[in-house]
Amino acid sequence: DVKVTQSSRYLVKRTGEKVFLECVQDMDHENMFWYRQDPGLGLRLIYFSYDVKMKEKGDIPEGYSVSREKKERFSLILESASTNQTSMYLCASRQERSNEQFFGPGTRLTVL
Amino acid sequence: DQQVKQNSPSLSVQEGRISILNCDYTNSMFDYFLWYKKYPAEGPTFLISISSIKDKNEDGRFTVFLNKSAKHLSLHIVPSQPGDSAVYFCAARRTMNRDDKIIFGKGTRLHILP
Numbered sequence: 001d002v003k004v005t006q007s008s009r010y011l012v013k014r015t016g017e018k019v020f021l022e023c024v025q026d027m028d029h030e031n032m033f034w035y036r037q038d039p040g041l042g043l044r045l046i047y048f049s050y051d052v053k054m055k056e057k058g059d060i061p062e063g064y065s066v067s068r069e070k071k072e073r074f075s076l077i078l079e080s081a082s083t084n085q086t087s088m089y090l091c092a093s094r095q096e097r098s099n100e101q102f103f104g105p106g107t108r109l110t111v112l
Numbered sequence: 113d114q115q116v117k118q119n120s121p122s123l124s125v126q127e128g129r130i131s132i133l134n135c136d137y138t139n140s141m142f143d144y145f146l147w148y149k150k151y152p153a154e155g156p157t158f159l160i161s162i163s164s165i166k167d168k169n170e171d172g173r174f175t176v177f178l179n180k181s182a183k184h185l186s187l188h189i190v191p192s193q194p195g196d197s198a199v200y201f202c203a204a205r206r207t208m209n210r211d212d213k214i215i216f217g218k219g220t221r222l223h224i225l226p
Contacts, residue, residue, distance in 0.1 A: 004155070009153075033213075037150075040121065040218065041218060042118075042201065042216055042217060042218030042219045043156070043201060043216040043219075045213060048213065058213070090155050090156070092155075094214075097207070099144050099146065099161060099205065099207065099214075100146070100158050100161070101158070101214055102158075103148075103155030103156045103157070104155050105153075105154055105155050106153065106154065106155050108153070
């Protein structure tokens with residue numbers, strides 16, 4: 001059974017903290033993605049990666065960075081968390097040239 | 113500029129009736145379309161897809177229709193069941209380019225009424 005796992009389901013952090021969100025997939029997929037979901041705004045792409053050590057900016061990369069040191073793992077980093085980064089964060093992976101994207105369960109992050 | 117538009121933020125349908133969710137797109141280069149379903153506190157899950165060479169794809173209670181000339185697709189759920197209450201995302205991509213992202217709409221929240 002295919003699986004994308006995220007390190008935390010719920011996370012509460014304080015403004016200014018550095019936050020790490022981890023995502024691991026066991027499908028040997030080349031492509032991995034980070035989205036945030038907010039009411040009325042749908043799924044917005046933050047960053048994506050097509051291969052190890054490769055990263056591309058999505059639609060809303062400001063305030064975020066990513067790391068992909070291993071094929072199965074894609075990390076999202078909030079260098080200095082702010083309240084407007086309170087959101088549901090979703091990781092996804094996809095095999096190259098495939099049309100179906102598999103999502104993790106999401107991390108609901110609250111920044112106080 | 114939104115390339116994939118779901119103009120209805122929410123929709124309420126009586127249990128047992130047909131649910132029709134609509135989606136419009138602007139990029140004529142899109143050649144593959146998908147629908148995802150999302151429950152609260154869970155990640156989206158793939159529901160059904162259609163290639164641009166087809167105009168209909170059916171899977172059980174779910175049917176997706178594609179009208180390329182109108183750049184419009186719709187998801188039909190018949191009959192609607194309580195478990196269908198969720199947010200539905202329409203998505204599209206260009207399959208020729210490996211670097212192309214899947215573009216998602218903003219979603220439509222479907223409420224199935226008892």
